[in-house]
């Protein structure tokens with residue numbers, strides 16, 4: 001039986017989901033009266049008074065992402081692996097999946113979430129190591145500690161990724177990112193990459209540009225140029241489906257998307273169209289939110305042998321249920337649960353989720369959802385996931401840090 005680091009992947013999914021569902025930019029912190037817009041200067045000329053309309057202070061955001069995080073830790077701890085293709089994940093004979101791999105392995109077309117057997121076909125010398133989540137968590141905590149020396153405005157996205165709002169820092173953000181990355185490297189012996197920009201959207205896109213062990217800065221005056229040729233897929237909230245829809249309209253780059261008016265985008269994409277209008281221009285007002293509460297918690301398992309009967313599934317469900325309860329007690333003991341769900345993935349990789357509001361997180365209720373999901377296809381089951389979703393508001397004293 002094999003756990004595949006699902007919890008961390010669930011975190012990652014949670015965050016991307018959340019990014020999509022948070023398409024309405026949160027309210028801005030009140031603007032500062034730091035500069036006068038042209039119109040204000042005009043007013044001043046006419047009325048002889050100094051009047052500055054509220055102007056948003058430009059932020060400085062760093063998006064920091066560790067390079068091939070789990071694999072880098074494994075290689076650091078076993079120097080004989082340096083230079084060799086290394087991956088972390090489940091074994092081939094147990095139908096494992098890779099959580100990640102180092103850059104040597106990526107040259108062979110190996111990547112995270114790839115089944116291990118496929119990765120070994122592409123790269124026969126690949127060294128596949130089992131996951132050590134306790135070690136990765138500890139390392140993430142060390143890195144988080146380093147980040148807090150530079151700013152307290154940190155929004156973790158997953159174990160190895162965070163936004164930092166460094167607007168209040170006296171130094172320029174580019175050199176500051178160098179210093180942060182240098183400190184991480186000196187103290188943790190791990191490399192990282194950073195994107196620096198006036199908002200989260202730009203910083204996140206920029207952090208991929210000089211990966212691994214590099215950084216890329218987009219200054220406020222460079223945003224417009226930067227967005228022009230950027231593929232629309234890089235924008236948060238644009239998945240494969242939206243990308244295809246845009247391609248049908250002849251739109252590949254953000255510059256092309258900028259030709260659409262707000263009403264046109266709303267016609268095409270509903271409310272998200274309004275966000276899109278801003279995002280394709282590099283405008284993103286979402287503040288860095290330290291410690292965002294999670295929306296859901298789940299656990300799942302991929303089986304070495306497909307489960308063909310409901311009884312087999314029920315047996316596994318019980319184990320997963322126990323795991324979920326333990327996790328809940330440890331991480332989110334005070335949150336109000338609004339929904340519970342059971343997810344099944346079948347042997348042909350299709351999936352279904354049975355989900356209901358108002359059900360208690362009890363074994364009989366999970367069992368009834370399992371029954372419902374199983375009855376939908378009757379196909380052999382490859383994976384079962386169980387989870388809960390939380391109410392939006394968070395009691396003040398709740399524990400929500402990932403680490």
Ligand code: DCP
Pocket residue numbers: 005008009012065066067068069070071098099100101112113158160161211212
């Ligand atoms: N992870 C996982 N399952 C995935 C993707 C990632 O368990 N499908 C884990 C392993 C990664 C860690 O999360 O080491 C961080 O994810 P990233 O997407 O940042 O990937 P890496 O840090 O491994 O590589 P990169 O250098 O591209 O950031």
Ligand code: MG
Pocket residue numbers: 065066067068069160161
């Ligand atoms: Mg990373």
